[in-house]
Amino acid sequence: xxxxxxxxxxxxxxxxxxxxxxxxxxxxxxxxxxxxxxxxxxxxxxxxxxxxxxxxxxxxxxxxxxxxxxxxxxxxxxxxxxxxxxxxxxxxxxxxxxxxxxxxxxxxxxxxxxxxxxxxxxxxxxx
Numbered sequence: 001x002x003x004x005x006x007x008x009x010x011x012x013x014x015x016x017x018x019x020x021x022x023x024x025x026x027x028x029x030x031x032x033x034x035x036x037x038x039x040x041x042x043x044x045x046x047x048x049x050x051x052x053x054x055x056x057x058x059x060x061x062x063x064x065x066x067x068x069x070x071x072x073x074x075x076x077x078x079x080x081x082x083x084x085x086x087x088x089x090x091x092x093x094x095x096x097x098x099x100x101x102x103x104x105x106x107x108x109x110x111x112x113x114x115x116x117x118x119x120x121x122x123x124x125x126x127x
Contacts, residue, residue, distance in 0.1 A: 047061055
């Protein structure tokens with residue numbers, strides 16, 4: 001669906017001119033024309049203004065049915081906490097304990113631990 005065609009269709013159903021749209025939205029009539037003719041793609045904020053001017057819910061600019069489309073039955077998405085490594089189970093308990101211990105360590109000990117961890121990361125394991 002081309003948004004400009006849909007906007008023109010809704011405007012004509014309401015018996016509004018492009019000049020009426022200019023008054024209701026604060027957008028220039030020539031801009032409304034450019035959108036309707038497909039020369040310009042409006043921003044979401046502009047589409048919101050046009051929907052208010054046409055007195056229709058925003059979804060009707062993209063959908064020509066009377067009621068909002070039915071949403072497909074999608075599987076529940078995992079939250080970012082569920083996706084993050086160490087957010088559940090044994091890893092979560094270990095990381096929580098590590099945070100507490102590191103929180104009690106002084107700055108010099110934390111630096112030493114970080115240097116050790118970096119050294120371990122870069123050292124190759126013998127085969």
